[in-house]
Amino acid sequence: MISKQDTMWKFVPHQHRGPAEHTGADDHVCSPKNHNGAFKSRGLATFMGAPYCPADRKAIREMGAKICFLGCPWDQGQIVRAGTSQGASGVREATTQYFPYMFEYDVDILTFFRVVDCGDIPNVPGNNAKSHELIDQYITECLEGGAKVIMSGGDHSLPIPGSRALSRHMSKGRIGYLHVDSHLDAGPDWAGNKITNCSGPARAIELPNCSAKNMAHLGSRNSLNPKDWWDFYVDNSIRVITMREIVERGIEACTAEIFELAWKGTDAVYFSWDTDSIDISCMPGSTSPECYGLKGREAIALARVAGRYGCDVLDIVELAPYFDVSHMSIKMAANMIYHYLGSRARTLIEQGKTP
């Protein structure tokens, strides 16, 4: 039984309870006053130091959370090297080196969105279908609880149950689907398996309320892109912005274009962002890193433009801290989320809206 009293959203700065607790309500946006706070003595390692809330629609609603962070350590839906099961832990770890206040947007994203960490989604090893079912359920709980979802993978099969959950949640309306990745991921199947990290957009187009004109792919390059993947976009007339086009036109214009497409006549958008869209030099900690990708500043610009449009579910997938160098990949992933939220908050404030 969860009482309302227990679950009201309450941020305890740096999560330090006990004799050395911080007491100031706004301590978390400023340098620590009494001790080193979350730096090197980090309390519970939640995303952004946010309070924990179970992935339960009633609990989320009672806490008034508008962003739920979900970790998803599922990495058996993919065909490349393993390691993404540590992705969400990596993002949580990286956020201990940051404050929830972002000077670029002059906003405290933690309290603005009443962010909660809903922990990790459980999975069933060896069973992709059952694991996807659990992902679907957890995302559904968050959406039904009135929050938007940031899911940290996990492999790139996650948008299959993720977009399914959003589609059902928005069954009376239409949804858009965006896939940012170095790989086109649009195989009808991979060796007969239809729910791997090779088929996200191919499954999304089958959803009853998602049409090709509200779908787009951005960042494709190099030759882990078999012909059937490319044919999918050609045959369905889905907009593909290749890396070559991004280099020519600039990331901001390209990002704005795909979000315009996704939001045209729709009520919700699923945004799936693969870490390998980013250049291998800025994102070594990914399962299939590729050269000729987005530089760090371009990934941050993408997040900033995305924040102007918003989305209902954002997944950051294929982050593999085992292969990281000097925390650069996990900090990149954290910044993809932070800059998205910072820009989103600034946009909402300027529009006079609440999350």
Added chain:
Amino acid sequence: MNPAKSYAHLFSPLGGDAGDNYRAPNVLTFLRSTYVPLNAEALKKSGASYAFVGVPFDEGNVGKPGSEEGPREFRLASQEYFTYWFEYNVDLYGVAVDCGDVSMPKVSPDVARERIYRAVREVLKAGLIPILVGGDRSMSIAATKALSDHIGPAKRMGYMHFGAHLDLADSWAGEKNLAPCALARITELPNLEARNVAHIGARNAMNPKDWTDLAKERGIRFNPMFELLERGVYETAEGAIDRVWQGTDAQYVSFNFNVMDASAAPGVTSTEPGGLESREMMRIAEMIGKRKTLDVIDVSELCPVFDVSGTAARLAVCVVTRIMASLAKERGEEIDASIRRSDLVAG
């Protein structure tokens, strides 16, 4: 060209006993320079313009540890380079001496800070430019105070800060002299005015609200990464450099190479995505050298244990030596164009 002087070090190794120690340094010093004890008389006698001083001090740091190893790695990376710079046709041989490291009493940060202060005063007294390699950013607090006291209250100094973080904590957990307090302490120096302070490269969420509040309160103009990208990196950097050199008698340039994108400098204590590229920093280094005057250079927060293939250390060496080379050219120290490899010159 002076016939009594050897120019062998300008060229590919000639073989034999001389000039083939490219990968085999006798003693590990900055740019294979001579070791000179940290003593004003000895430094004056050396005739050098720069004194390299290692500062293996890591007790002002709030993040990832490891910057103690910075000086050693910096010296090691400098072995990979020649003193000759084709881009400027200058030779840095003999321009610098190495004074070793400031000795560090572990777990006694106040004593360490005092020693850093005294080391910088000593070099300045001898009329040389200290090149300080740390160590964490908090060393800049002691070192800027040394420059401030050296020039005295009648003169003005300028201060240039490269880094992803504003380091403007008035206090951090009650402490006043930690790395995140660096710029807060430095901007309290009596002969440093806010209009002569520049900060380049701030970005991301390790910049809590009290830091930007203090910047406003003190009138500190900083150029965050978004501004550099929107207005143009070089134009914005030129404006920042202008502020530091405008009407000042002494200038201090302080680098934390987390100003670079994480990919360009993984070996720093706190990598940050979305920063400067090496090609941009190279040109900024040249722009600094073009100002002709400079009093202190410091490099902090190198963290070799996290570096990849010496990326960050090499970058740091290239930036510092490029400033020296650019400065030498501006001062008219180009070498004689007629110098050639002796074994290739007929007669």
